[in-house]
Amino acid sequence: MTKFSLLILLTWNFILFHSGKGQHDCQDVSDDFFAAQIILSFASWDHNDVKEYIAIYYYNPGFKPGDKIGLHVNDTARIQPFTKYYYPSTMNGFVYFTDVDTSLLTYESQSIYQQQCLGYSASWIRNGTIRKTSCLSTHPDWMHQRRALLETESFLSILIPGTHNSGSYLKRPPETLIEKFTATQDGSILNQLIMGARYFDLRPGKQDNKYWIFHGDYLMTPLQQTIDDVIQFMNNTQEIVCLHFKEFPHGFETSKDHLKFIRYLRKQFEPHLLSTKSASWASTFKRIWNYNRRLIISYDHHIYPPIYKMWPPITQMWGNVQSIDELRSYLALAESKLVYPRASMAELTMDVHGVVTHAVAEAFGLDHTSLRKMGSSIGPYITQWYNEFFYHNASIVAVDYLNATGIVEVALEWNDRKFSPCYDSYVNLMEQNDIKNKFTIISG
Numbered sequence: 001m002t003k004f005s006l007l008i009l010l011t012w013n014f015i016l017f018h019s020g021k022g023q024h025d026c027q028d029v030s031d032d033f034f035a036a037q038i039i040l041s042f043a044s045w046d047h048n049d050v051k052e053y054i055a056i057y058y059y060n061p062g063f064k065p066g067d068k069i070g071l072h073v074n075d076t077a078r079i080q081p082f083t084k085y086y087y088p089s090t091m092n093g094f095v096y097f098t099d100v101d102t103s104l105l106t107y108e109s110q111s112i113y114q115q116q117c118l119g120y121s122a123s124w125i126r127n128g129t130i131r132k133t134s135c136l137s138t139h140p141d142w143m144h145q146r147r148a149l150l151e152t153e154s155f156l157s158i159l160i161p162g163t164h165n166s167g168s169y170l171k172r173p174p175e176t177l178i179e180k181f182t183a184t185q186d187g188s189i190l191n192q193l194i195m196g197a198r199y200f201d202l203r204p205g206k207q208d209n210k211y212w213i214f215h216g217d218y219l220m221t222p223l224q225q226t227i228d229d230v231i232q233f234m235n236n237t238q239e240i241v242c243l244h245f246k247e248f249p250h251g252f253e254t255s256k257d258h259l260k261f262i263r264y265l266r267k268q269f270e271p272h273l274l275s276t277k278s279a280s281w282a283s284t285f286k287r288i289w290n291y292n293r294r295l296i297i298s299y300d301h302h303i304y305p306p307i308y309k310m311w312p313p314i315t316q317m318w319g320n321v322q323s324i325d326e327l328r329s330y331l332a333l334a335e336s337k338l339v340y341p342r343a344s345m346a347e348l349t350m351d352v353h354g355v356v357t358h359a360v361a362e363a364f365g366l367d368h369t370s371l372r373k374m375g376s377s378i379g380p381y382i383t384q385w386y387n388e389f390f391y392h393n394a395s396i397v398a399v400d401y402l403n404a405t406g407i408v409e410v411a412l413e414w415n416d417r418k419f420s421p422c423y424d425s426y427v428n429l430m431e432q433n434d435i436k437n438k439f440t441i442i443s444g
Ligand SMILES: *[C@@H]1O[C@H](CO)[C@@H](O)[C@H](O)[C@H]1NC(C)=O
Pocket: 074, 075, 117, 118, 119, 120, 121, 135, 136
């Protein structure tokens, strides 16, 4: 038996053992691994821009010296599976930016609507035994999977992962200066949905009689791609999805332009559109599932008389900040404001001055930053902040470069915890471990 198959066997025994126990049994609090977490994401960090590497966020208030973390890379036709070990020296609040790249990522494209592990998983290991495992995973049906838990909840009571400037995606690393400062995602809308995002920030515009997604003044992707992706996803799942149309940066001069656009959206999305006559932000998911209309369009432009298929705007809490510290302070403020419905925009912004400085620096070969690099450098911080501090009040959280954060895992885990009888135990554990200033990054 190889080391790896032994690991799989151990993992399997662990899963069997734990699924036999009541999920809501808070006696588990005495288990050192009760609140242990490992969340995998990928980041380009300060390696070259093309390759992506696995980042491991880990947290365990029950940590003991000697505990280790194994990163397992699955069997593939090409190479043998392998495990790399990391040795945390304190309990939590760390991210390893590993040197394991994502070239062995596996994805079954025939079954995209089933949750799948993408070939990488990590475990907490104590004394030779795997105690907690999690894999880098898709989440195409997380809401419906949690139907029993979520049916009494609403958009206002759970944490919803989303993306910022969702249609500004480029399925390869940015090359030109404009691409570096306009691309905010690297997966299509369908891919973002499959990875678990349910809120989409979209800025539509019209050019040459065709609708496009814009970022500022720049054309990014044809709107039709977004529409097709969303319809395909709605057709194949039971998930509840919110599209937020705003800004209308180009070609929307009069209310007639808006009415025409709304007619177009209604025609495209008709069987899926939920009306404000049937439901509101506070409606339970059960009510929405009963209507079997699960698409909400929040329309950020005043229309009179109201069109019931268009929902009122969501307040975006956007800090327009340029540094990690400022972003954290801003989000702490945003998450204590309790404005509903709200979307916290958890990303850095490059200001005009920054872009110009960057252009000059790049011309002299001094600097190679991009929104992608910024996104992958703050991704793990967002994982940590929401997992350790902001989970309590968080609502919609919209990020750049979804893959670079663990926001989906954090949202799912805290939604599960929030409605379990163990919630207070989790909160107490988090608060006992006041680690707010101990975040460190380790490369290698
Ligand atoms: C490893 O591959 C097996 C078989 O394809 C699959 O069932 C499992 O989920 C994979 N594990 C990870 C962590 O991706």
